Amino acid sequence: MDDEPPEHARYERHRLALAAVSEHDEAALVGAVLDDPDRVMVEAAIAGHIDARAAALHPLPSYPAWSETIAELIEDRPFLVRRLGEWTLFRAIVLGAPWRTEDLTEATDWLQRKVSESSASAEALAVLAERGRTKRVRNAAARKVSSRRR
Template sequence: MNAGDSGQEPPEHARFAAYLAELEQVTDTDETELVAGVLADPDPVMAGAAVVRHLDRRAEDLHPEPVWEEWAEAMARVVGDRPFLVRRLREWTLFRAVVRGLPWDQDDLLASSDWLQLRTAAGSSTGALTVLAERGRTKRIRDTARASLTRLNPA
């Protein structure tokens, strides 16, 4: 009999929900310690999923703030060599540069994940939108970027 047949929630599901709740409430002072603790879970896929949700939430909140660099560096140290989490942090840094009008490289944008390209294509940076409208990875990304360009520059 598996956990689904018994009506009991698998233990990793319960831990995932608990981690999300803890990460939602964590203080800035305790954040790196908690993220490191989550990443020490014996289920690395579940732990990574919980941490990426946290990174996305925090990055969304912090990307316009001056504390970004310090936070991103601290999180980079904690996520260490976990490729997906390292990439997500790097992509949030690129997104922040595009949105804030800071220097960014179009090759980095074109090499980024569909997640970042689509998020950027829905934005308001004319330079990034032009690049993605012409060379975005998927038709959806190119179409989204074209629609955003049209919204910004109506004929």
């Protein structure tokens, strides 16, 4: 007898389907997953998908079109919108595109940690070393700034 709650099984099915989806079928599948009635489970599955896909696409020219498509699908999901927006900010920072200091200082711990652990610009690291949300972020960014000066 399997005591696993049905939402756990659906989450795993969604997660596996999203991991294997082709670029061509991605929007349709994301839309179908978003129709699942368990909002929390859906957002966890889609956030994992956004993280995986954005990690692969953020340095590529195809990222803006992909993120625009996903943004249209998730526009009524604040957590997912924020995560996608933070991936876009991360992309700007690591690629040297324009970004705003206040966007980084107001970002989640997740993004600040990601930037402090990345090959971000000296400017971004200096901002986090001074104004990072947590001591861990401030210290990590300060170490990177210091090591670049040597």
